[in-house]
Amino acid sequence: MNVLDENVRADQRELLRDRRIPVRHIGHDIVSKGIQDDNIIPLLLRLRRPTFFTCDSDFYQRRLCHPRYCLVYLAIDDLSVAVYVRRVLRHPSFNTEAKRMGTVIRASSSGLTVWRLHAGQQETASWPE
Amino acid sequence: MDAQVNGQHFTVDAGIFGGRPVFRGTTIAVSDVLEMVAEERNWDDIIAACGGAVTREAIAEAVRTAARVFVRRAERRPPRDQTTGEIVEDAPPREHERVLLGKHVVVDTAICHGQVTFVGTRIFVESVLDDVSREEPWPSIVRNWHDSITHESIAEAIRLTSAAWMAAVSEPAHA
Numbered sequence: 130m131n132v133l134d135e136n137v138r139a140d141q142r143e144l145l146r147d148r149r150i151p152v153r154h155i156g157h158d159i160v161s162k163g164i165q166d167d168n169i170i171p172l173l174l175r176l177r178r179p180t181f182f183t184c185d186s187d188f189y190q191r192r193l194c195h196p197r198y199c200l201v202y203l204a205i206d207d208l209s210v211a212v213y214v215r216r217v218l219r220h221p222s223f224n225t226e227a228k229r230m231g232t233v234i235r236a237s238s239s240g241l242t243v244w245r246l247h248a249g250q251q252e253t254a255s256w257p258e
Numbered sequence: 259m260d261a262q263v264n265g266q267h268f269t270v271d272a273g274i275f276g277g278r279p280v281f282r283g284t285t286i287a288v289s290d291v292l293e294m295v296a297e298e299r300n301w302d303d304i305i306a307a308c309g310g311a312v313t314r315e316a317i318a319e320a321v322r323t324a325a326r327v328f329v330r331r332a333e334r335r336p337p338r339d340q341t342t343g344e345i346v347e348d349a350p351p352r353e354h355e356r357v358l359l360g361k362h363v364v365v366d367t368a369i370c371h372g373q374v375t376f377v378g379t380r381i382f383v384e385s386v387l388d389d390v391s392r393e394e395p396w397p398s399i400v401r402n403w404h405d406s407i408t409h410e411s412i413a414e415a416i417r418l419t420s421a422a423w424m425a426a427v428s429e430p431a432h433a
Binding site: 134135136138139140154155156157162163164165166167184185187188190191192206207 | 335336344345347368369370371372373377378379380381382385388389401402403404406
Protein backbone atom coordinates (compact mmCIF):
# COMPACT_ATOMS: atom_id res chain seq x y z
CA MET A 130 0.00 0.00 0.00
CA ASN A 131 1.25 3.47 -0.89
CA VAL A 132 0.48 6.29 1.52
CA LEU A 133 0.95 9.98 0.73
CA ASP A 134 1.61 12.48 3.49
CA GLU A 135 -0.76 15.42 3.79
CA ASN A 136 2.05 17.68 2.57
CA VAL A 137 1.60 16.24 -0.95
CA ARG A 138 -0.69 18.19 -3.28
CA ALA A 139 -4.01 16.71 -4.36
CA ASP A 140 -3.18 17.09 -8.06
CA GLN A 141 -0.15 14.83 -7.55
CA ARG A 142 -2.38 12.18 -5.96
CA GLU A 143 -4.71 12.36 -8.94
CA LEU A 144 -1.81 12.09 -11.39
CA LEU A 145 -0.75 8.88 -9.65
CA ARG A 146 -4.27 7.48 -9.75
CA ASP A 147 -4.51 8.37 -13.43
CA ARG A 148 -1.42 6.17 -13.84
CA ARG A 149 -3.20 3.37 -11.97
CA ILE A 150 -0.90 3.65 -8.99
CA PRO A 151 -3.04 3.06 -5.89
CA VAL A 152 -2.42 5.58 -3.14
CA ARG A 153 -4.12 6.61 0.05
CA HIS A 154 -3.71 10.19 1.13
CA ILE A 155 -3.46 11.32 4.74
CA GLY A 156 -6.15 13.86 5.50
CA HIS A 157 -8.16 12.83 2.45
CA ASP A 158 -8.97 9.13 2.56
CA ILE A 159 -6.99 7.88 5.52
CA VAL A 160 -6.94 9.37 9.03
CA SER A 161 -7.71 12.96 9.79
CA LYS A 162 -5.90 16.15 8.83
CA GLY A 163 -3.08 17.40 10.99
CA ILE A 164 -1.98 14.03 12.34
CA GLN A 165 1.06 14.30 14.59
CA ASP A 166 4.41 12.81 13.51
CA ASP A 167 4.38 10.37 16.40
CA ASN A 168 1.07 8.93 15.22
CA ILE A 169 2.26 8.24 11.69
CA ILE A 170 4.53 5.32 12.55
CA PRO A 171 1.76 3.52 14.53
CA LEU A 172 -0.55 4.16 11.56
CA LEU A 173 1.95 2.57 9.18
CA LEU A 174 2.33 -0.41 11.49
CA ARG A 175 -1.42 -1.01 11.25
CA LEU A 176 -1.31 -1.12 7.45
CA ARG A 177 -0.08 -3.95 5.26
CA ARG A 178 3.47 -3.33 4.02
CA PRO A 179 3.02 0.41 3.46
CA THR A 180 5.34 2.74 1.63
CA PHE A 181 4.95 6.26 2.99
CA PHE A 182 5.87 9.21 0.77
CA THR A 183 6.47 12.56 2.43
CA CYS A 184 7.97 15.97 1.70
CA ASP A 185 9.12 16.27 5.32
CA SER A 186 12.90 15.89 5.26
CA ASP A 187 13.03 15.01 8.95
CA PHE A 188 11.55 11.58 8.25
CA TYR A 189 14.85 10.66 6.64
CA GLN A 190 16.38 9.08 9.74
CA ARG A 191 18.14 5.77 10.19
CA ARG A 192 16.41 5.15 13.51
CA LEU A 193 13.04 5.01 11.70
CA CYS A 194 13.99 1.88 9.70
CA HIS A 195 11.47 -0.89 10.42
CA PRO A 196 10.85 -4.24 8.71
CA ARG A 197 7.13 -3.56 8.31
CA TYR A 198 7.17 -0.32 6.35
CA CYS A 199 9.18 1.89 4.01
CA LEU A 200 9.60 5.66 4.32
CA VAL A 201 10.43 7.81 1.30
CA TYR A 202 11.40 11.45 1.65
CA LEU A 203 10.93 13.25 -1.66
CA ALA A 204 13.56 16.00 -1.92
CA ILE A 205 11.99 17.55 -4.97
CA ASP A 206 9.56 20.35 -5.75
CA ASP A 207 5.89 19.85 -4.94
CA LEU A 208 4.88 19.58 -8.59
CA SER A 209 7.23 16.65 -9.28
CA VAL A 210 5.94 14.36 -6.56
CA ALA A 211 3.94 12.06 -8.84
CA VAL A 212 6.88 11.64 -11.20
CA TYR A 213 9.24 10.71 -8.38
CA VAL A 214 6.80 8.38 -6.63
CA ARG A 215 6.59 6.46 -9.90
CA ARG A 216 10.35 6.50 -10.32
CA VAL A 217 10.88 5.06 -6.85
CA LEU A 218 8.24 2.38 -7.33
CA ARG A 219 9.75 1.38 -10.69
CA HIS A 220 13.38 1.46 -9.53
CA PRO A 221 14.94 -2.02 -9.89
CA SER A 222 16.05 -1.96 -6.25
CA PHE A 223 12.65 -0.94 -4.88
CA ASN A 224 10.06 -2.20 -7.35
CA THR A 225 8.42 -4.67 -4.97
CA GLU A 226 7.07 -4.23 -1.47
CA ALA A 227 9.48 -6.88 -0.24
CA LYS A 228 12.46 -4.91 -1.55
CA ARG A 229 11.22 -1.71 0.04
CA MET A 230 10.41 -2.96 3.54
CA GLY A 231 12.98 -1.93 6.14
CA THR A 232 14.28 1.01 4.15
CA VAL A 233 14.24 4.77 4.63
CA ILE A 234 14.86 6.45 1.29
CA ARG A 235 15.73 9.98 0.20
CA ALA A 236 14.80 10.51 -3.44
CA SER A 237 16.05 13.51 -5.37
CA SER A 238 16.79 14.42 -8.95
CA SER A 239 20.39 13.31 -8.47
CA GLY A 240 19.54 9.85 -7.20
CA LEU A 241 18.65 7.97 -4.03
CA THR A 242 20.24 7.55 -0.64
CA VAL A 243 19.01 4.70 1.48
CA TRP A 244 19.17 3.58 5.08
CA ARG A 245 18.54 -0.12 5.54
CA LEU A 246 17.67 -1.87 8.75
CA HIS A 247 20.85 -2.58 10.79
CA ALA A 248 23.10 -1.04 8.14
CA GLY A 249 25.98 1.04 9.43
CA GLN A 250 26.12 3.31 6.42
CA GLN A 251 23.83 4.83 3.87
CA GLU A 252 23.72 3.34 0.42
CA THR A 253 23.44 5.37 -2.72
CA ALA A 254 21.63 4.41 -5.89
CA SER A 255 21.25 6.14 -9.19
CA TRP A 256 18.19 6.39 -11.37
CA PRO A 257 18.13 3.90 -14.24
CA GLU A 258 18.84 5.32 -17.70
CA MET B 259 21.67 35.80 10.28
CA ASP B 260 19.13 34.35 7.90
CA ALA B 261 17.78 37.47 6.26
CA GLN B 262 18.69 37.65 2.62
CA VAL B 263 19.76 41.23 2.10
CA ASN B 264 20.13 41.34 -1.63
CA GLY B 265 18.54 39.31 -4.35
CA GLN B 266 18.56 39.42 -8.10
CA HIS B 267 15.60 41.79 -8.08
CA PHE B 268 15.78 43.59 -4.75
CA THR B 269 18.32 45.27 -2.55
CA VAL B 270 18.70 46.93 0.82
CA ASP B 271 20.02 50.46 0.96
CA ALA B 272 20.26 52.21 4.31
CA GLY B 273 19.34 55.46 2.59
CA ILE B 274 16.02 54.22 1.22
CA PHE B 275 13.03 53.52 3.43
CA GLY B 276 15.25 53.13 6.44
CA GLY B 277 16.97 50.09 5.00
CA ARG B 278 13.86 48.12 4.09
CA PRO B 279 14.21 45.99 0.95
CA VAL B 280 13.33 47.77 -2.27
CA PHE B 281 13.19 46.53 -5.83
CA ARG B 282 16.43 47.24 -7.67
CA GLY B 283 16.53 50.53 -9.51
CA THR B 284 13.37 51.74 -7.79
CA THR B 285 12.17 53.20 -4.52
CA ILE B 286 9.35 50.69 -4.35
CA ALA B 287 9.33 48.85 -1.05
CA VAL B 288 9.10 45.08 -1.31
CA SER B 289 6.71 45.08 1.65
CA ASP B 290 4.25 47.27 -0.26
CA VAL B 291 4.19 44.83 -3.15
CA LEU B 292 3.86 41.85 -0.80
CA GLU B 293 0.85 43.57 0.75
CA MET B 294 -0.74 43.80 -2.69
CA VAL B 295 -0.02 40.10 -3.24
CA ALA B 296 -1.65 39.39 0.13
CA GLU B 297 -4.72 41.28 -1.06
CA GLU B 298 -4.89 38.71 -3.89
CA ARG B 299 -4.51 41.40 -6.48
CA ASN B 300 -3.85 40.36 -10.04
CA TRP B 301 -0.13 40.64 -10.72
CA ASP B 302 -0.75 42.69 -13.87
CA ASP B 303 -2.51 45.21 -11.63
CA ILE B 304 0.38 45.17 -9.17
CA ILE B 305 2.88 45.78 -11.95
CA ALA B 306 0.71 48.61 -13.28
CA ALA B 307 0.43 50.09 -9.78
CA CYS B 308 4.23 50.12 -9.69
CA GLY B 309 4.36 51.95 -13.01
CA GLY B 310 5.82 48.92 -14.73
CA ALA B 311 9.01 49.18 -12.68
CA VAL B 312 8.57 45.76 -11.10
CA THR B 313 8.51 42.50 -13.02
CA ARG B 314 6.70 39.19 -12.37
CA GLU B 315 10.07 37.58 -11.69
CA ALA B 316 10.82 40.24 -9.08
CA ILE B 317 7.51 39.69 -7.31
CA ALA B 318 8.03 35.92 -7.37
CA GLU B 319 11.52 36.28 -5.91
CA ALA B 320 10.19 38.56 -3.18
CA VAL B 321 7.48 36.07 -2.22
CA ARG B 322 9.96 33.18 -2.11
CA THR B 323 12.59 35.12 -0.20
CA ALA B 324 10.13 36.38 2.39
CA ALA B 325 8.85 32.85 2.89
CA ARG B 326 12.35 31.47 3.29
CA VAL B 327 13.39 34.12 5.82
CA PHE B 328 10.19 33.66 7.82
CA VAL B 329 10.42 29.88 7.91
CA ARG B 330 14.09 29.83 8.90
CA ARG B 331 13.39 32.20 11.78
CA ALA B 332 10.30 30.42 13.06
CA GLU B 333 10.92 26.70 12.61
CA ARG B 334 11.92 24.43 15.51
CA ARG B 335 13.65 21.54 13.74
CA PRO B 336 15.47 18.69 15.50
CA PRO B 337 19.19 19.28 16.10
CA ARG B 338 21.46 18.18 13.27
CA ASP B 339 25.09 17.14 13.24
CA GLN B 340 27.17 20.10 12.04
CA THR B 341 29.38 17.89 9.88
CA THR B 342 27.04 15.33 8.35
CA GLY B 343 23.81 17.29 8.45
CA GLU B 344 22.08 14.19 9.84
CA ILE B 345 19.60 14.47 12.68
CA VAL B 346 21.40 13.79 15.95
CA GLU B 347 20.11 10.35 16.96
CA ASP B 348 21.14 10.41 20.60
CA ALA B 349 19.85 13.92 21.28
CA PRO B 350 17.62 14.14 24.35
CA PRO B 351 13.89 14.12 23.64
CA ARG B 352 12.55 17.55 22.85
CA GLU B 353 9.90 19.26 24.92
CA HIS B 354 6.69 19.64 22.96
CA GLU B 355 6.45 23.21 21.79
CA ARG B 356 3.57 24.82 19.90
CA VAL B 357 3.76 28.46 18.90
CA LEU B 358 0.89 30.14 17.10
CA LEU B 359 2.48 32.65 14.74
CA GLY B 360 -0.87 34.03 13.64
CA LYS B 361 -4.45 32.87 13.49
CA HIS B 362 -3.68 30.30 10.78
CA VAL B 363 0.05 29.62 10.99
CA VAL B 364 1.81 27.54 13.60
CA VAL B 365 5.07 25.89 14.44
CA ASP B 366 4.52 22.71 16.42
CA THR B 367 7.34 20.31 17.19
CA ALA B 368 4.84 17.42 16.93
CA ILE B 369 3.80 18.34 13.37
CA CYS B 370 6.29 17.89 10.53
CA HIS B 371 9.09 17.94 13.12
CA GLY B 372 8.67 21.63 13.88
CA GLN B 373 8.41 23.09 10.40
CA VAL B 374 6.01 25.97 9.82
CA THR B 375 2.57 24.70 8.84
CA PHE B 376 -1.03 25.85 8.64
CA VAL B 377 -3.01 25.23 11.80
CA GLY B 378 -4.69 21.83 11.91
CA THR B 379 -2.74 20.49 8.92
CA ARG B 380 0.62 19.07 7.89
CA ILE B 381 0.83 21.55 5.01
CA PHE B 382 4.00 23.61 4.80
CA VAL B 383 3.56 27.38 4.58
CA GLU B 384 6.60 27.50 2.30
CA SER B 385 4.96 25.09 -0.17
CA VAL B 386 1.84 27.21 -0.42
CA LEU B 387 3.86 30.38 -0.88
CA ASP B 388 5.82 28.64 -3.63
CA ASP B 389 2.47 28.20 -5.36
CA VAL B 390 1.73 31.89 -4.83
CA SER B 391 5.13 32.79 -6.31
CA ARG B 392 4.21 30.79 -9.43
CA GLU B 393 1.04 32.88 -9.72
CA GLU B 394 -1.14 29.84 -9.27
CA PRO B 395 -4.70 31.11 -8.79
CA TRP B 396 -5.65 30.99 -5.13
CA PRO B 397 -8.78 28.86 -5.67
CA SER B 398 -6.52 26.27 -7.32
CA ILE B 399 -4.03 26.49 -4.44
CA VAL B 400 -6.82 25.91 -1.93
CA ARG B 401 -8.15 22.95 -3.92
CA ASN B 402 -4.71 21.38 -4.29
CA TRP B 403 -4.14 21.63 -0.57
CA HIS B 404 -7.27 19.63 0.15
CA ASP B 405 -9.44 22.67 0.96
CA SER B 406 -7.57 22.71 4.26
CA ILE B 407 -6.46 26.31 3.85
CA THR B 408 -8.37 29.45 2.96
CA HIS B 409 -7.71 32.69 1.12
CA GLU B 410 -7.54 34.32 4.54
CA SER B 411 -4.83 31.93 5.71
CA ILE B 412 -2.76 32.44 2.56
CA ALA B 413 -3.01 36.21 2.99
CA GLU B 414 -1.98 35.94 6.61
CA ALA B 415 1.01 33.80 5.69
CA ILE B 416 2.21 36.39 3.15
CA ARG B 417 1.85 39.21 5.68
CA LEU B 418 3.70 37.22 8.33
CA THR B 419 6.56 36.48 5.94
CA SER B 420 6.80 40.10 4.91
CA ALA B 421 6.87 41.26 8.53
CA ALA B 422 9.50 38.67 9.42
CA TRP B 423 11.71 39.78 6.55
CA MET B 424 11.41 43.43 7.53
CA ALA B 425 12.22 42.52 11.13
CA ALA B 426 15.22 40.49 10.03
CA VAL B 427 16.79 43.25 7.97
CA SER B 428 16.26 45.78 10.75
CA GLU B 429 18.27 43.71 13.23
CA PRO B 430 21.71 45.02 14.19
CA ALA B 431 23.66 42.80 11.78
CA HIS B 432 21.89 44.54 8.90
CA ALA B 433 21.85 48.06 10.26
